[in-house]
Amino acid sequence: MKKTFSVIISILLCLPISIIIPEKATAQSSIPDPADHFGFVPGSDYMLFNYEQMIGYLMKLDKASPMLKLVENGQSPMGKRMYIAFISSEKNINNLEKLGEINKELALNPDLPEKKQAEYIKDGKVFFLATLSMHSSEVAPSQAAPLIAHKLITSDDPLIKKYLDDVVYMMVPNHNPDGMNMVIENYNKYKGTQYEGASLPRVYHKYVGHDNNRDYVSLTQEDTKGVARIYNLDWFPQVMIDKHQMGSTGIRYYVPPTHDPIAENIDAELWAWTGVFGTNMLRDLTNAGLPGVGQKMLFDDYWPGSTETCIWKNVIGMLSEAASVRDASPVYIEPNELQAGGKGLSEYEISINFPLPWPGGWWRLGDIVKLEIESTFSIIKTSSLLKNEILKFRNDLCKREVMKGKSQPPYYYVLPSDQSDQSELIALVRLIMEHGINTFRLNEDYTLNGINLKEGDFIFPLAQPFRAFLKEVMEKQNYPVRHYTPGGEVIRPYDITSWSLPLHRGLKSHEIKIRDESFEKKLKLLTGLYNPLKEGYKLPAVFPVTSNGSFKAAFMAIQNGMDVSRLNQEIKADGKVYGKGSFVIHGSNNDLLNSIVKESLTEPGSFRESEKVSLTSVKLPRIALVETYFSDMDAGWTRYLFDFYKLPFTILHPDEFEKTDFPGNYDVVIFPSTSKALLMNGKSGTEASPSMSNYHPDYQKGMGKKGLEKLLLFISEGGKVISWGQSTDLFTGMLEITRGETKEEFILPFTNTADQARKEGLNIPGSLVRLQLKQDNPLTWGMPAETNIFYRGNSLFNTSIPRFDMDRRVIGAFPDKEILVSGYCEKEEKLSEKPAMIRIKKGKGELILYSFNPQFRASTQATYKLLFNALFSSSPE
Numbered sequence: 001m002k003k004t005f006s007v008i009i010s011i012l013l014c015l016p017i018s019i020i021i022p023e024k025a026t027a028q029s030s031i032p033d034p035a036d037h038f039g040f041v042p043g044s045d046y047m048l049f050n051y052e053q054m055i056g057y058l059m060k061l062d063k064a065s066p067m068l069k070l071v072e073n074g075q076s077p078m079g080k081r082m083y084i085a086f087i088s089s090e091k092n093i094n095n096l097e098k099l100g101e102i103n104k105e106l107a108l109n110p111d112l113p114e115k116k117q118a119e120y121i122k123d124g125k126v127f128f129l130a131t132l133s134m135h136s137s138e139v140a141p142s143q144a145a146p147l148i149a150h151k152l153i154t155s156d157d158p159l160i161k162k163y164l165d166d167v168v169y170m171m172v173p174n175h176n177p178d179g180m181n182m183v184i185e186n187y188n189k190y191k192g193t194q195y196e197g198a199s200l201p202r203v204y205h206k207y208v209g210h211d212n213n214r215d216y217v218s219l220t221q222e223d224t225k226g227v228a229r230i231y232n233l234d235w236f237p238q239v240m241i242d243k244h245q246m247g248s249t250g251i252r253y254y255v256p257p258t259h260d261p262i263a264e265n266i267d268a269e270l271w272a273w274t275g276v277f278g279t280n281m282l283r284d285l286t287n288a289g290l291p292g293v294g295q296k297m298l299f300d301d302y303w304p305g306s307t308e309t310c311i312w313k314n315v316i317g318m319l320s321e322a323a324s325v326r327d328a329s330p331v332y333i334e335p336n337e338l339q340a341g342g343k344g345l346s347e348y349e350i351s352i353n354f355p356l357p358w359p360g361g362w363w364r365l366g367d368i369v370k371l372e373i374e375s376t377f378s379i380i381k382t383s384s385l386l387k388n389e390i391l392k393f394r395n396d397l398c399k400r401e402v403m404k405g406k407s408q409p410p411y412y413y414v415l416p417s418d419q420s421d422q423s424e425l426i427a428l429v430r431l432i433m434e435h436g437i438n439t440f441r442l443n444e445d446y447t448l449n450g451i452n453l454k455e456g457d458f459i460f461p462l463a464q465p466f467r468a469f470l471k472e473v474m475e476k477q478n479y480p481v482r483h484y485t486p487g488g489e490v491i492r493p494y495d496i497t498s499w500s501l502p503l504h505r506g507l508k509s510h511e512i513k514i515r516d517e518s519f520e521k522k523l524k525l526l527t528g529l530y531n532p533l534k535e536g537y538k539l540p541a542v543f544p545v546t547s548n549g550s551f552k553a554a555f556m557a558i559q560n561g562m563d564v565s566r567l568n569q570e571i572k573a574d575g576k577v578y579g580k581g582s583f584v585i586h587g588s589n590n591d592l593l594n595s596i597v598k599e600s601l602t603e604p605g606s607f608r609e610s611e612k613v614s615l616t617s618v619k620l621p622r623i624a625l626v627e628t629y630f631s632d633m634d635a636g637w638t639r640y641l642f643d644f645y646k647l648p649f650t651i652l653h654p655d656e657f658e659k660t661d662f663p664g665n666y667d668v669v670i671f672p673s674t675s676k677a678l679l680m681n682g683k684s685g686t687e688a689s690p691s692m693s694n695y696h697p698d699y700q701k702g703m704g705k706k707g708l709e710k711l712l713l714f715i716s717e718g719g720k721v722i723s724w725g726q727s728t729d730l731f732t733g734m735l736e737i738t739r740g741e742t743k744e745e746f747i748l749p750f751t752n753t754a755d756q757a758r759k760e761g762l763n764i765p766g767s768l769v770r771l772q773l774k775q776d777n778p779l780t781w782g783m784p785a786e787t788n789i790f791y792r793g794n795s796l797f798n799t800s801i802p803r804f805d806m807d808r809r810v811i812g813a814f815p816d817k818e819i820l821v822s823g824y825c826e827k828e829e830k831l832s833e834k835p836a837m838i839r840i841k842k843g844k845g846e847l848i849l850y851s852f853n854p855q856f857r858a859s860t861q862a863t864y865k866l867l868f869n870a871l872f873s874s875s876p877e
């Protein structure tokens with residue numbers, strides 16, 4: 001039936017029909033054919049199977065063939081089971097556990113004797129991990145998965161049999177099962193209509209959408225945690241590829257190596273290996289009659305947030321990107337529409353890194369599926385041909401990294417156990433261990449390089465196999481500036497430029513540049529889940545305002561009906577100081593308190609009730625969180641953060657503003673960073689430069705003038721708005737409220753001068769910069785006088801003297817100089833002394849505005865308190 005439908009659609013649209021003929025199953029005829037299972041040949045125009053149908057097929061293969069084993073690997077954020085399909089010779093599949101042990105020895109044992117290494121190289125196999133379609137609108141890699149599996153286990157080709165003797169292919173058939181189903185359901189909804197190919201009107205993930213490929217340092221999401229475990233702790237594959245799609249009008253297929261800049265902590269030979277695999281793919285795909293393959297362009301390998309972050313863990317980690325169709329609908333591309341774009345290819349013409357341009361014409365899902373099949377077979381082939389060298393390289397690199405850690409500074413990173421934010425310390429130690437880093441604690445006080453270290457401090461020696469990763473995430477980032485030509489344009493980064501974990505979390509750390517072997521004898525390896533929290537805490541209890549976890553404790557306690565208040569003065573309890581704004585939880589349910597402690601990762605002090613201590617009772621505000629229909633990742637990250645911190649909220653779409661009773665339902669309206677045009681009109685273009693939306697008209701809606709006026713009235717009557725990044729533009733320029741007959745026009749006392757600063761050369765792609773904070777203010781309770789914020793230059797505030805019923809206060813401002821802490825910034829002087837967090841009063845209400853994202857990708861813990869404090873009652877002058 002479905003096949004017939006595809007044919008009819010093709011005829012209706014006068015398109016040629018593309019069908020891939022899979023190799024005939026001969027050796028094992030009981031193996032089900034993909035076309036029989038799915039009802040169509042995967043890769044056919046207009047036809048997509050969903051996650052359950054795909055896993056159903058792989059389960060059938062698991063049953064029918066001794067060469068495929070489907071193993072569960074964690075869960076998606078919305079609770080779908082995730083899998084790895086191991087595909088190899090029957091002998092290898094029966095021997096996976098033993099082969100896994102060999103992988104681990106090669107990956108982690110720097111003391112492996114030569115003879116033992118040779119034995120493991122002889123007995124071991126190359127484990128090749130492929131992760132497919134994490135970006136759910138990039139459907140083709142997963143649609144190719146059943147064909148790849150079927151072809152591998154049914155092929156009679158002696159060469160393929162030889163490859164599978166040498167190689168264990170580990171296929172994660174889909175990295176984002178929730179998103180896969182959302183996108184496919186959306187495609188089928190509009191298929192055959194005017195709006196075929198319309199974008200999904202939300203993020204294709206529980207929370208973070210496209211940013212799931214930005215989570216590999218922070219590991220906040222269940223799917224990224226599961227995939228990272230494969231190479232951090234469980235299987236230690238030697239080769240890995242993450243399969244994506246890109247725009248439609250450039251090269252057909254991108255293969256490694258990447259373009260500059262590259263991460264300087266990575267071993268030189270590892271880059272060369274990505275080139276070996278990439279060049280073999282270029283050759284094999286070209287030989288297979290597939291033109292349009294390019295390398296050394298578009299993508300760089302400087303930033304460690306993506307799935308290929310395993311490259312910092314000694315895996316030959318790679319990325320591929322195919323030119324897209326409209327989900328499963330073919331596109332026709334005129335030759336003049338083909339273009340070079342991005343780095344490394346200046347013209348769409350024959351070049352050394354693009355030797356056979358694709359000429360244009362029809363481009364179909366089946367074309368991408370062919371590329372996915374051929375490129376996978378190429379990697380398997382290269383892995384087989386160079387098996388012994390790859391396995392030797394893995395152990396040699398382990399030895400080399402450990403040796404570098406013993407012979408080159410820095411030698412150790414230290415996280416002191418005494419930190420103002422205990423919850424972030426515990427979370428960071430756990431995260432570093434989740435990354436497969438050996439973590440130690442100091443047995444006794446020790447003075448090292450003039451620094452007094454304390455018993456219990458956390459020590460991370462650089463002499464360990466994943467040294468490159470450890471160094472990368474513990475040091476400050478110093479962007480490797482390279483130019484296209486001598487003295488020419490700077491090669492700009494693909495993504496952000498700062499990820500230093502201690503700095504992002506507001507934790508103290510030390511980089512130790514001398515080696516001390518007697519110090520190393522005082523270290524004890526930490527194993528299991530680090531948990532310093534005790535049991536038996538009793539109410540009333542005081543939680544320090546300096547800990548992010550204390551806010552979580554307060555949010556949880558209030559929702560559980562406990563009485564929570566904040567200190568209006570500093571107190572001492574159990575010898576510790578609790579600053580203004582610390583939370584006191586009252587009540588009698590000590591079991592509940594202890595479960596809150598466990599969840600909040602923060603140890604409370606015991607509080608003595610006294611009339612002398614001034615407290616203000618707090619309740620949770622009713623929060624509206626504004627999320628647009630347009631793959632609104634910053635809103636998604638905010639939802640994630642609030643769920644993580646157990647803070648309830650209601651999602652409000654901009655087109656609902658007009659009919660919303662704001663004061664009746666909400667105390668606070670939160671605007672994560674998104675463009676003013678999307679918020680106002682539901683379109684990304686403006687009147688001056690219109691752009692056509694790819695969404696169904698039902699979703700091309702914004703709040704409009706009436707919705708904005710409703711929001712402004714809400715503020716004026718006592719409501720609160722919290723807004724950051726681009727959204728703050730909504731509140732610039734002339735605003736309008738009509739009350740009865742009176743039309744009131746006003747401009748709030750701030751402006752955004754980011755455009756001007758950019759024209760004058762400000763360029764900051766996402767870096768950590770210093771921010772000086774007003775002290776003794778409820779908005780900065782628990783914060784030091786200076787902190788680091790993550791800043792991308794989207795907004796740059798100026799304030800002005802207010803008129804009528806308005807006022808403004810600068811809560812945080814950039815210092816006058818030496819502003820950049822970690823990452824990259826051109827013309828940082830444009831930021832000098834500019835306000836970055838302001839409080840604006842209008843009528844009885846207020847706006848708290850940030851020119852930075854205080855919760856950027858749930859990886860800027862140092863500034864979470866600036867957001868959480870803003871949720872509570874209004875601040876005095």
Ligand SMILES: [Zn+2]
Binds near residue numbers: 245
């Ligand atoms: Zn992608």
